[in-house]
Amino acid sequence: MERQEIIAGLVEILSTVRTINHEKLANINEDTDLIKDLNTPSTEMINIVAKAEQKFDVEFDDDDIDELDAKVKSVVDLILKAKERN
Amino acid sequence: MHERKVAVVGMGGIFPTCTNLDHFSQKMFSNQSLIREWDLALARSKQIRSTVAGYITDEEVGLEPVYSSLLENYPETYIDKLDRIPAENLATADVGSIWAMVASLDAIKMAGWSTTETQSEDTGVVIGAGGAGYTVLKAAWHNFFELNKKNRWVGGHTIDRTMTFREAANVSCLIKNKGVCEAIGSACATGLGNIGHAYRLIKSGLQDRAVAGGAEATSFEIFAGFDAMQVLSRGFSPAESSRPFDMDRRGFVCSFGCGIVALEEYEMAKARGANILGVIDSYFNNSDGDGDMFNPSFPGQQRLWKGLLKNTNIKPDVVKVHGTSTPAGDAIELLSVVDVLGEDGYHISAPKSQFGHMLGAAGAVEFITALLMLKDQKVLPCLNSVNLNKELETFQTTESWMGPNKPLSAYRHLLPQSAFSKPIQTVACLNYGFGGTNSAMMVSKDVS
Numbered sequence: 319m320e321r322q323e324i325i326a327g328l329v330e331i332l333s334t335v336r337t338i339n340h341e342k343l344a345n346i347n348e349d350t351d352l353i354k355d356l357n358t359p360s361t362e363m364i365n366i367v368a369k370a371e372q373k374f375d376v377e378f379d380d381d382d383i384d385e386l387d388a389k390v391k392s393v394v395d396l397i398l399k400a401k402e403r404n
Numbered sequence: 405m406h407e408r409k410v411a412v413v414g415m416g417g418i419f420p421t422c423t424n425l426d427h428f429s430q431k432m433f434s435n436q437s438l439i440r441e442w443d444l445a446l447a448r449s450k451q452i453r454s455t456v457a458g459y460i461t462d463e464e465v466g467l468e469p470v471y472s473s474l475l476e477n478y479p480e481t482y483i484d485k486l487d488r489i490p491a492e493n494l495a496t497a498d499v500g501s502i503w504a505m506v507a508s509l510d511a512i513k514m515a516g517w518s519t520t521e522t523q524s525e526d527t528g529v530v531i532g533a534g535g536a537g538y539t540v541l542k543a544a545w546h547n548f549f550e551l552n553k554k555n556r557w558v559g560g561h562t563i564d565r566t567m568t569f570r571e572a573a574n575v576s577c578l579i580k581n582k583g584v585c586e587a588i589g590s591a592c593a594t595g596l597g598n599i600g601h602a603y604r605l606i607k608s609g610l611q612d613r614a615v616a617g618g619a620e621a622t623s624f625e626i627f628a629g630f631d632a633m634q635v636l637s638r639g640f641s642p643a644e645s646s647r648p649f650d651m652d653r654r655g656f657v658c659s660f661g662c663g664i665v666a667l668e669e670y671e672m673a674k675a676r677g678a679n680i681l682g683v684i685d686s687y688f689n690n691s692d693g694d695g696d697m698f699n700p701s702f703p704g705q706q707r708l709w710k711g712l713l714k715n716t717n718i719k720p721d722v723v724k725v726h727g728t729s730t731p732a733g734d735a736i737e738l739l740s741v742v743d744v745l746g747e748d749g750y751h752i753s754a755p756k757s758q759f760g761h762m763l764g765a766a767g768a769v770e771f772i773t774a775l776l777m778l779k780d781q782k783v784l785p786c787l788n789s790v791n792l793n794k795e796l797e798t799f800q801t802t803e804s805w806m807g808p809n810k811p812l813s814a815y816r817h818l819l820p821q822s823a824f825s826k827p828i829q830t831v832a833c834l835n836y837g838f839g840g841t842n843s844a845m846m847v848s849k850d851v852s
Binding site: 334336362364372383 | 470473474480481483491492494495554556557559560561
């Protein structure tokens with residue numbers, strides 16, 4: 319799966335999070351920090367991770383989630399890693 | 405030392421079948437019932453006993469649940485179609501907490517407080533509920549325990565949206581007060597208990613202001629719990645189901661709602677020209693102390709009145725009773741009122757006859773009806789109190805009985821069957837709860 323495809327899927331997930339300013343989603347890239355740049359509340363991160371599991375049909379390791387930072391690049395890496403494991 | 409007084413400067417609420425407080429007031433004073441046949445109950449009529457309730461739907465309050473794609477039937481958050489509450493506050497709230505936030509904003513607006521007041525260290529939030537966040541819990545547990553979904557799919561908002569004190573927490577985060585934030589829980593006395601606690605905080609000087617009250621969001625689980633106890637009314641049309649004091653009463657009507665008041669230290673309120681809806685004269689609470697979780701106690705209520713009237717010689721013009729329409733409760737309550745206040749010179753209002761029993765919200769919404777009675781100078785009725793027992797109650801014939809020796813029918817004149825006008829200076833409010841807890845408050849028109 320292409321990284322850009324994954325980012326597009328992430329944008330779809332983020333648009334369901336009502337506490338994010340959806341206008342900011344237009345300019346998202348690999349360096350975007352979900353918390354710092356999009357004002358995602360840290361308590362919403364786990365919901366985004368769970369929705370990513372559903373959307374990309376993967377299952378993440380608990381340890382990988384614990385170490386995850388809020389950068390888009392990190393989330394894309396995590397999804398690709400999980401897909402490879404399958 | 406100057407003794408502090410506590411003024412009520414604002415009120416707001418969520419009421420079954422009513423669009424706002426004015427609509428509620430209009431319906432109440434025109435003797436209308438807010439009780440309906442409940443479709444959720446009818447759908448399970450083979451499992452349960454009762455099918456009427458004072459329910460409120462999300463749609464009726466302008467809320468729309470957003471269901472999670474990850475789970476079955478789990479409301480991830482709510483959309484506020486009327487744009488009253490920001491998304492980040494909705495994210496941590498269940499429906500009852502949203503009601504509490506909406507009603508708090510209404511009360512604060514009526515009080516005329518700006519952020520100077522609401523964000524102060526001297527402003528407290530004291531709001532409680534009877535039950536937990538059942539709607540969210542039920543869906544979360546079904547997905548985790550029965551469908552074996554991964555816990556992170558259930559998500560990170562089950563604690564904040566279901567914990568005891570969630571209403572107070574959400575209101576506090578919304579208005580950003582820096583004073584106390586806590587909840588009083590006392591079953592069906594909860595609504596009045598929170599207002600009473602806030603009154604004590606202001607009277608003692610610990611706070612200058614408070615947003616206080618109770619909420620009980622619509623919950624079929626709570627309804628079912630009471631239905632199982634065989635204590636809900638059945639066999640009457642919806643509007644005739646809640647019949648405090650009536651001979652044919654056989655249980656209460658389970659209802660839901662929210663009542664919030666804004667309280668302020670009296671001199672402060674006066675100094676800024678606030679519209680004072682009432683001045684709280686007194687608050688008292690106690691326990692029956694007889695080991696009975698459920699039944700009322702005549703001596704317990706005698707002692708309640710003694711405590712309420714201790715430092716005052718005010719006689720209320722209206723007693724807003726707890727009056728649930730239960731066989732046991734109503735008779736004891738009426739006789740304890742007569743025992744202390746005598747046989748005339750006042751009237752009794754039973755607002756549960758119109759909207760049922762709002763559980764954790766009851767005491768607060770009923771306190772609001774007392775404020776409305778002071779405002780409009782009209783006594784609210786005891787609807788459906790059609791036939792009063794002409795015989796003595798069984799407990800009145802026992803050797804140990806120390807109360808009035810007349811049947812309930814002797815007090816017909818105290819129980820108006822429709823609203824009417826009369827001068828009202830003071831209303832006494834009574835609420836009791838499981839556990840044998842009793843609470844009472846007196847509130848008067850501002851005379852100065």
